[in-house]
Amino acid sequence: MSAAIDSKLTPKDFTSEQEVRWCPGCGDYAILKSVTRVLADVGARPERTVFVSGIGCSSRFPYYVETYGFHTIHGRAPAIATGLKLAQPDLDVWVVTGDGDGLSIGGNHLLHALRRNVGLKILLFNNEVYGLTKGQYSPTSRRGTRTPSTPYGSIDTPVVPGLFALGAGARFIARGIDVDKQGLEAVLAAAHGFDGAAFVEIFQNCIVYNDNVFAAFTEKEHAPDAQLRVEHGKPLVFGEDGSKGLRLDPRTLSLSIVDAKERPDEVLVHDETNATLAQLLLGLGPPEFPVALGVIYRNPAPRFEQEFVARHPTQMKRTAKIADALRQTSTWVVE
Amino acid sequence: MIDHNLFESDSVVVRFAGDSGDGVQLMGTQFVGATALAGKDFGTFPDYPAEIRAPAGTTYGVSAYQIHLGAGPITTAGDKPQVLVAFNPAALKVNLPSLDRGALIILNTDSFTSRGLQKAGYSEDPRKSGALDGFQVVEIDIATHTAEAVKSFGLSKSDAGRCKNFWALGLVQWMFGHEIASIEAWLAKRFASNDAIREANIAALRAGHAFGETAELGAAIPRWRTPRAKFPPGEYRGIRGSEALALGLAAAGELADRPVLFCSYPITPASPLLHRLAQMGAHGVGVFQAEDEIAAVCAAIGASYGGAIGVTSSSGPGIALKTEAIGLAIAAELPLVIVDSQRGGPSTGLPTKTEQSDLYQAVYGRNADAPVPVVAARSPSDCFDAAIDAVRIALRHMTPVFLLTDGYLANAAEPWRIPDIDAYPRITSPALDPSRGREALFERDPATLGRPWVVPGTPGLTHRVGGLEKDIRTGHISYDAANHQAMTELRARKVASVADFIPDQEVAVGASEGDLAVVGWGSTYGVLYQAVQQIARTGARVGLIHLRYLNPFPRNLGALLSRYERVLVPEMNMGQLATLLRDRLDVRPAQLNKVTGQPFLVSEVVAAIRQELASLPKAQFRAV
Numbered sequence: 001m002s003a004a005i006d007s008k009l010t011p012k013d014f015t016s017e018q019e020v021r022w023c024p025g026c027g028d029y030a031i032l033k034s035v036t037r038v039l040a041d042v043g044a045r046p047e048r049t050v051f052v053s054g055i056g057c058s059s060r061f062p063y064y065v066e067t068y069g070f071h072t073i074h075g076r077a078p079a080i081a082t083g084l085k086l087a088q089p090d091l092d093v094w095v096v097t098g099d100g101d102g103l104s105i106g107g108n109h110l111l112h113a114l115r116r117n118v119g120l121k122i123l124l125f126n127n128e129v130y131g132l133t134k135g136q137y138s139p140t141s142r143r144g145t146r147t148p149s150t151p152y153g154s155i156d157t158p159v160v161p162g163l164f165a166l167g168a169g170a171r172f173i174a175r176g177i178d179v180d181k182q183g184l185e186a187v188l189a190a191a192h193g194f195d196g197a198a199f200v201e202i203f204q205n206c207i208v209y210n211d212n213v214f215a216a217f218t219e220k221e222h223a224p225d226a227q228l229r230v231e232h233g234k235p236l237v238f239g240e241d242g243s244k245g246l247r248l249d250p251r252t253l254s255l256s257i258v259d260a261k262e263r264p265d266e267v268l269v270h271d272e273t274n275a276t277l278a279q280l281l282l283g284l285g286p287p288e289f290p291v292a293l294g295v296i297y298r299n300p301a302p303r304f305e306q307e308f309v310a311r312h313p314t315q316m317k318r319t320a321k322i323a324d325a326l327r328q329t330s331t332w333v334v335e
Numbered sequence: 336m337i338d339h340n341l342f343e344s345d346s347v348v349v350r351f352a353g354d355s356g357d358g359v360q361l362m363g364t365q366f367v368g369a370t371a372l373a374g375k376d377f378g379t380f381p382d383y384p385a386e387i388r389a390p391a392g393t394t395y396g397v398s399a400y401q402i403h404l405g406a407g408p409i410t411t412a413g414d415k416p417q418v419l420v421a422f423n424p425a426a427l428k429v430n431l432p433s434l435d436r437g438a439l440i441i442l443n444t445d446s447f448t449s450r451g452l453q454k455a456g457y458s459e460d461p462r463k464s465g466a467l468d469g470f471q472v473v474e475i476d477i478a479t480h481t482a483e484a485v486k487s488f489g490l491s492k493s494d495a496g497r498c499k500n501f502w503a504l505g506l507v508q509w510m511f512g513h514e515i516a517s518i519e520a521w522l523a524k525r526f527a528s529n530d531a532i533r534e535a536n537i538a539a540l541r542a543g544h545a546f547g548e549t550a551e552l553g554a555a556i557p558r559w560r561t562p563r564a565k566f567p568p569g570e571y572r573g574i575r576g577s578e579a580l581a582l583g584l585a586a587a588g589e590l591a592d593r594p595v596l597f598c599s600y601p602i603t604p605a606s607p608l609l610h611r612l613a614q615m616g617a618h619g620v621g622v623f624q625a626e627d628e629i630a631a632v633c634a635a636i637g638a639s640y641g642g643a644i645g646v647t648s649s650s651g652p653g654i655a656l657k658t659e660a661i662g663l664a665i666a667a668e669l670p671l672v673i674v675d676s677q678r679g680g681p682s683t684g685l686p687t688k689t690e691q692s693d694l695y696q697a698v699y700g701r702n703a704d705a706p707v708p709v710v711a712a713r714s715p716s717d718c719f720d721a722a723i724d725a726v727r728i729a730l731r732h733m734t735p736v737f738l739l740t741d742g743y744l745a746n747a748a749e750p751w752r753i754p755d756i757d758a759y760p761r762i763t764s765p766a767l768d769p770s771r772g773r774e775a776l777f778e779r780d781p782a783t784l785g786r787p788w789v790v791p792g793t794p795g796l797t798h799r800v801g802g803l804e805k806d807i808r809t810g811h812i813s814y815d816a817a818n819h820q821a822m823t824e825l826r827a828r829k830v831a832s833v834a835d836f837i838p839d840q841e842v843a844v845g846a847s848e849g850d851l852a853v854v855g856w857g858s859t860y861g862v863l864y865q866a867v868q869q870i871a872r873t874g875a876r877v878g879l880i881h882l883r884y885l886n887p888f889p890r891n892l893g894a895l896l897s898r899y900e901r902v903l904v905p906e907m908n909m910g911q912l913a914t915l916l917r918d919r920l921d922v923r924p925a926q927l928n929k930v931t932g933q934p935f936l937v938s939e940v941v942a943a944i945r946q947e948l949a950s951l952p953k954a955q956f957r958a959v
Contacts, residue, residue, distance in 0.1 A: 016799075018811065047794045052637075063799055063812065068791035070640055071801025072633070073663050079630035083637025083645065084791070086596055086623055091641070091791055109633075112626040308621065316594055318619030322586040325618065326753045327572070330517065332372060334566040 011036040014046065016066040022057060027178030027204035031125065032064055034181055035094075038188040039065075049092045052081040054101040057132050058125035058204070061096040075106025078113035081120050082304075089305040092192070095122045099140040100130050103159055107139075115169035116304040117196040123188075124161055124199070125178075127206040128213050135209035147209075162282035165199040166275065166297065172198040173278060173297040177218050178205060183229065183293055190295050196303045203291075216286045228290040230281065232272040232298070235260065238290045248280075255280050255289070272298040340557045346376075346405025347559050348413030349507070352430050353422030353443075354391050355384055355398040358500035363400025365504055365521065367748055369513040371573045376407025376564035378861060380934065381746045383687060392446075392454035397429045404511075405561040410714070410861030412747065414936040418510075418559070420503055422446060422477070424455035431466070439471045439557055441506075443499070445478035473556055475546075477503055484542035485535040494532065498539035505543025511559050515544050567752065574751040576715035576744035577607035580674065583722025585618035588644055590723065591730060591762035596638035598623045598631045599648045603686040604742030605676035608648050632657035632673070639669045640800075642790035644726055648674035650742075651693050652683065655700075661735050662701050665826060667800040668786045670729035670736075670764065672722075673697075677741040677857075679932050688932025689743035691857050694911035697737040698886050704823050706830040708732070709886040711739040713860035716751035718744060721883065723759065730764040731836065732829055733785035739885070743934055744858045764788045773798065777810040783836075784829035831887050840889040842878045844868050848898035849876025851947055854924065855905055856882040856912055859935055863905060866940035875948060885915065893920045903927060903947050905940055 014036040022028045039049065049067035053059035055074035062069030072080050077095045085093055095113075102110050102124045113120060129147070130136040136149040140161065144153040165173050172194045176184035184202065191198035203214045212219075217226035228238045228246070236246040237260045245260030245267030260267050271277055278297035285291050309315050349366070353359045360381055370377050382399040389396025403413030415435035421427040423446040434440070442462070452460055461467055462474070481499040490498075501522070508515050519537050526533035547556055588595035597620060599609045613622040621643075625631035628649055635645030647657065654675050664671045677692045679685030684692075693700075697709045708728050712721035718740060725738040765780040767787035776798050779786050789796050798810060806813040807821050843860070845853075845867045855863045860881050867879040880895065882888070896902055896916075902924035904913045909928050916922040927943040929935055 018799075046797050047792060050791045062801070066797055068797050069799035069801075070637075070667070071799065071803060072636075073659055073802055076629060076633045076660065079625065079633035080637035080640070082625075082630075083596065083598060083623070083634030083639075084641040085637075086621060086634065087594070087638040087641025087643040087645075088790070088792055108626055109630055112630065308623070312621060313616035314619075316616075316619060316621055318589065318594070318617070320617035321756075322582065322589050322618065323756050325582060325585065325615070326756070327570075329572050330368060330372065331570050331572045331753065332374070333570050334374075334568050 008043075009040050009046070011040045014039045014044075014066050016064050018063045020064050021060065023208050025207040026057070027127070027206070028057060028061070028125065030178045030181070031123075031184070031202055031204065032061065034184045034188060036065065038185050038192065041185075042189055042192050044092055044192070048090075049094070050084065051094045051096060052077045052084065053096040054106055055132070056098040056101045056130070058096050058098040059101060075101050075104070076109060077101070078106065078109040078118070078120065078122065082113055082116070082118050085118055085120065085305040086308055089119070089309055093120050095120050097122065097124050099124065099126045099128060099138045099161070103139045103161060103164065111168045114165055114197050114199060117169070117171055117301050119196055119303040119305055121191045121198045122200065124201050125204040126161055126201055127204045127210055128158075129206050129210035131206050131209055160282060161201045162199075162296065163279065166278055166282060170199045170297070171196050171299050171301050172295070173282070174198070174295045175201045175203070175291075175293045177203045177214070177293065179218070187294060190298070194298065194300070196300055217291045226286055226290050228281070228284070228292045230270045230272075230292055230294045230296055232270055232295065234270055235264070235267045236270050237267060255284065257289070272296065275299070340555065341560065342557055343560045344405065346403060346407070346409060346413070346561055347418065348401065348403045348416045348435070349418040350399055350401045350416035350430060351420045351503075352397055352399040352426035353500075354425070355389055355396050356391065357398070357422045358497065359398045359400050359422070362500040362504045363402060364748070365518050366507060367402055367573060368521070369508060369515075369517055370402065370404045370511075371571070371750055372517055373513050374563035375404045375561060376409040376566070376750060377402055377404040377748070378409045378412045379403070379748045380412030380743065392423055392425055392451055394425045394429050394455060397426050399426070399430060405564070407564040409564075409749075410864045411937060412934070414938055420507065422499070422503075424451050424457055424461070427461060428455050428457065434470065437469060437471065439473065440467065441473045441475060441503075443477040443503075444474040445476050471557070480542065480546065481539050484539050488531045488535040488538070490531055490535055495535065498536050501536045502539040502543035505540040505545075506547050506556070509544045509547030510556060515540055564750075566750070569752040571750050571752055573748050574716050574719075575746060575748045576712070576718045576740060577611055577746070579716050579718035579751070580608055580712070580722050580740065580745070581611035581615060583719035584612065584646055584672070584726065585615050585620050586719070586756055586759070587723045587726035587762060588619050589756070590759055591644060591726065591764075594619045594621060594643045595646060596621045596623065596635065596643045597646045597648065598625055598634035598638065600625050600628045600631045600653060602628075602650045602653045604678055604745055605648050605650050605653070605674065607745055608674065608676070628653040628656035629660060632660040632671075635671055636660060636664050636667075636669060639664070639671055640667070640790070642788070644670065644672070644730070646672045646674065648676070650676045650678045650686075651680045651696065654693060654696055658701055661707065662703070662705050663802045664735040665701075665705050665707065666802045666804070668733045670733055670788070672725045672729050672736050672738055674738045674740065676745055677739060679930065685932045687742060689741045689858065689907065689934060690930055690932065691741065691859070691907040691911065693739060694856070694885060694908070694915065697739060698915060704827065706827055707735050707737055707886065708830055708833045709737040709739065710883055711857040711885055712744055713857060713881055713883065715744055715747050715749050719754070723762075724883070727762045728833055728836075730762055730788075731785060732783045732833060733765065733788060734829060739857055741858050767796070772796070777805075777808060779825075782832065784825060784832055833884070834887040834890050837884050837889055839891045840880060840882070840895055842895075843881045845871035845878035846876040847878055849878065850900045850951055851875075851877045851944065852880050852896055852899035852902045853877060853905065853940075853944060854880045854882065854896070854902055854912065854916065856885055859905060859907060862935040862937055862940055865937045866944060869937070869941055870944050877944060877948070882912075885912070888919055893922070896920065896922055900951060901925065901947060903944065905935060905943060907935065
C-alpha cells in the first residue's frame with residue numbers, strides 16, 4: 001500500500017490542466033466537480049487512480065482528472081479496464097461511459113464486466129441521446145424519440161440500464177442526478193467503497209440534443225413526488241414530508257403507493273441486498289411512480305481480479321524456470 | 336538369403352488414418368515419441384476434420400496423422416506415404432490418391448463390411464475391384480485381434496474397441512524396430528487411476544507387437560529400417576509448434592522479468608496455445624478467456640497499459656475483429672503481441688486447414704497509416720524463438736507486433752535441441768529519465784522511437800493516453816495539422832527502425848547468388864528447404880531465402896535478391912508476399928500459389944523451380 005497518506009488532497013489536486021471541452025451548460029461539468037470532490041473526500045491517491053473511457057462526450061472525462069487516464073475506443077473501456085485490473089488488481093479504476101458507448105456498441109463488455117464482478121467503478125452517463133455524433137437516438141431513448149436518424153420517431157423499446165445491470169449479475173447498482181450534488185456524491189462515495197463492480201447510472205442532461213429529457217423528475221417542483229431516495233433499512237417513502245410510501249401487492253407482485261402517514265406498517269423497508277426488491281425499484285418511473293435514486297442494490301461477492309490471482313497456481317508470481325520447463329518431457333542426449 | 340520383407344531407406348513416410356474417434360492422433364503422437372527415442376529425425380502433420388465427431392465411417396470424418404522419419408535432416412512431414420494404416424474403408428478411400436507407388440497398406444478388415452463400404456461411398460469392395468493393384472496390401476482383423484487381447488479385462492464392447500489404436504501401434508512399432516516400453520510407461524501414467532483401461536491398452540499394445548513376430552502372417556509383414564539421424568551434440572526433445580510458442584512467450588516473460596497476460600477467445604486452430612499457456616502459471620503467465628475477440632485484445636492492451644506483457648491470439652476472422660483495438664495500441668504506443676494462427680478463408684473458410692492467409696491483414700489491415708512489425712515462425716521449434724522475437728520488438732519499440740503462425744505449425748512436431756535460455760539477451764523497454772520527470776513522458780528513445788513505459792501506480796507521473804492524435808512532445812490531445820504529419824511519420828519511422836535491430840537476411844540453403852532465388856515465409860520452410868536442396872545438389876544455381884521478418888524487411892533483402900536473375904515466391908495463398916515484394920522492393924517475382932488446405936509437396940515446388948529455370952533465358956519479365 002501507498003506509504004504516505006498524510007497529506008489531505010483537495011478537489012483541485014484532482015483537476016487536470018486540460019481545457020474542458022463540453023458544451024456550456026452540459027451536465028458533465030457538475031459530474032466532474034462531484035467526482036473530484038469525492039476523490040478528495042475518500043482519500044484517493046492520483047497515482048493509484050485510473051480513469052478509463054470509451055468514445056462519446058462522457059468519454060472525454062479522463063482528460064479532465066489529474067490521475068492516470070486511458071481514452072480508448074468505442075464501447076471497449078470495460079474490457080481494457082479488466083485487463084488493467086488483471087495486471088494491477090489494487091489500482092482504483094473508474095470506467096466512464098455513456099448510454100451509447102456502454103449499452104449499444106459496448107453492451108457485451110459491460111455485461112461481462114458486471115457478471116464477473118471486476119473491481120471497477122462504472123459511471124454510465126445516461127442522456128438518452130448520442131451527443132458527439134450530433135443527436136441520433138440511443139438505446140435508452142424512449143419510443144417515439146424524433147432525431148435526425150429517426151424523423152418519424154424511434155420504434156425500439158429502450159433498455160433500462162439498472163435492470164440490464166441487475167440481469168447481468170451486478171452486485172452494486174446505484175443512481176444519481178448530474179446536478180444533485182449531495183445525492184450524487186453519496187452514491188459515488190459508496191461506489192468507491194464497494195469491493196467489486198459498482199454500476200452507477202447518472203441522469204445527465206444534454207442541453208443541446210435532449211434538453212430537459214429528465215425534467216419530469218429532476219425539476220424542483222416535481223422532485224418530492226417524483227424522486228424516491230432509497231436508504232438501506234429505511235422505509236421507502238417520498239413526497240412532501242415523506243407522506244407517500246411503497247408497498248408490495250402480494251397478488252400481482254408489484255409495487256403500489258400508499259399513504260405513509262396513515263398506513264406506515266404497510267410501507268416496505270429498503271433492503272439493498274434484496275435483488276427482487278431492486279428489480280421492482282429499478283423498473284419504477286413517471287408518471288405513475290417516482291424514480292428510485294441512491295444505492296438500490298448492494299450485495300458483495302468476491303472480486304474477479306482478486307480471485308484471478310488467488311486461484312492462480314502461484315498467485316501470478318514466477319516461481320519456475322523456463323530452463324526446467326523445456327525439459328519437462330522425455331529428452332535424449334546426442335553425444 | 337535376401338529378405339524381401341526388409342526395407343532399408345534413409346527415410347520413410349507413414350500415415351495413420353481412421354475415424355475421428357479411432358484415436359489416430361494419439362497413435363501418431365505416441366509413435367513420434369518412440370521415433371525420437373530411437374534417435375531418428377522426424378516431421379509430422381496431423382490432419383483432422385472440422386467436426387468433433389463426424390458420423391462414423393464417412394469420408395469427411397476421416398482423421399489422419401502423417402510422420403516422416405529417418406536419418407534427416409527431415410524438414411517436412413513428407414510428400415507421399417509409403418505406409419498407410421487404414422482403420423476403415425473411408426480412411427482408405429480418402430488417402431489412397433496421395434500414396435506413393437507400391438505403398439504398403441495395412442487394412443483393418445473388420446471394418447470392410449457392406450455397411451462400411453457403403454458409408455465410404457464404395458459401390459464395390461476396393462480389395463476386389465482392382466483399386467489396390469500395384470500396392471502391397473496386408474489385411475488384418477485388427478478389431479478382432481484387439482478384442483481377443485483385452486477380453487480378460489471385462490471392458491464393455493465399446494471400451495474394448497477403443498484399444499485397437501494401441502494394438503495397431505504395437506504392430507507398427509515392431510515394423511520399425513522400435514521399443515514399446517516408453518509407450519507402456521506413458522499408458523501407465525495416463526491411466527494410473529483406471530486399472531482396467533490401462534492394462535487393456537498395454538495388453539493390446541503388446542499383442543500387436545507380438546503379432547508381428549509370431550503370427551503366421553508375420554513373414555508377410557514388411558519391416559523398415561532407417562539409419563539414426565546425425566544431430567549436432569546436445570540435449571534433445573520433441574516439440575509441437577503450440578508448445579514451443581507457449582514456452583517462448585513464457586520465456587520472453589522471464590527475459591523481460593514481467594508477467595505475461597494472455598487474453599484470448601477460443602478459435603480453431605489457435606486454441607491449443609490457450610490451453611497450453613493455461614498450464615504455465617508458475618512461469619508468471621496469467622490466462623484470461625475473454626467474452627469475445629475484441630475484449631481479448633482490449634484486455635491484453637489493458638494489461639500492457641498496466642505493465643504486463645499483453646498477448647492476444649486468434650485466427651483470421653478473430654484478428655479481423657481485433658483490428659480497431661490494434662490501431663489503439665499503435666496510437667497509445669503500447670506493447671502488444673498478436674499471435675495469428677492462420678487458416679483458410681475468407682470468412683469462416685476452412686477452420687482446420689492451413690493457409691498463409693493473413694499476411695495482407697497483418698501488414699496492411701488497419702484504417703489509416705498504421706504500421707506494425709510482422710514476424711513469422713517457420714517450423715514447430717522455431718515458434719519458440721519467433722515468440723521471443725515478437726515480445727522483444729514489442730517492448731523495445733513500444734508497439735503491437737504480429738506473430739504469424741498456422742495450424743500446421745501448431746500441431747506439427749519435430750526434434751529440437753533444447754536451447755540455453757541464459758544465452759538469450761534480456762528483453763528491455765525504454766525507461767523514463769528520472770531526473771526529467773513528467774517532462775520526458777513522451778521523449779522517445781532515439782534508436783527505437785519507443786516512449787518510456789510509465790504505468791499507473793507510478794507516483795508523480797500521472798498522464799493520459801488514448802486513441803486521439805497526441806502532441807508529439809507533450810502527449811496532450813492535438814488536432815494540429817503539422818503535428819499529425821509528424822506523428823504519422825514518427826509511427827512509420829518507429830516500425831522502420833526495427834530493421835536496425837534484426838539480423839541481415841541469409842540464404843537458408845543453396846546458392847547465395849545465381850539464377851533463381853526461391854523466397855518464402857512461415858510454415859512452407861520445410862518443403863522449400865527440401866526442394867531447393869534437392870535441385871541445388873544437381874548443380875543448379877538456386878537459393879532459398881526464407882523470411883522471418885516481413886515488416887520491415889531486413890535491410891539487405893533487396894541487395895540479396897538482386898544477386899539472382901529471377902525470383903520465385905511459392906505461397907499458400909494467391910500471392911501476398913509477392914505483392915509485398917513488389918510494393919517494398921520493386922521486385923517482380925514469379926509465383927507458385929496453392930490454397931487447397933494442404934501443405935505444398937516437395938515435388939510440386941521442385942517442378943515449379945525446374946520450370947522457372949527452364950524459362951530463364953527467354954524472358955526478363957513474366958506476367959503474374
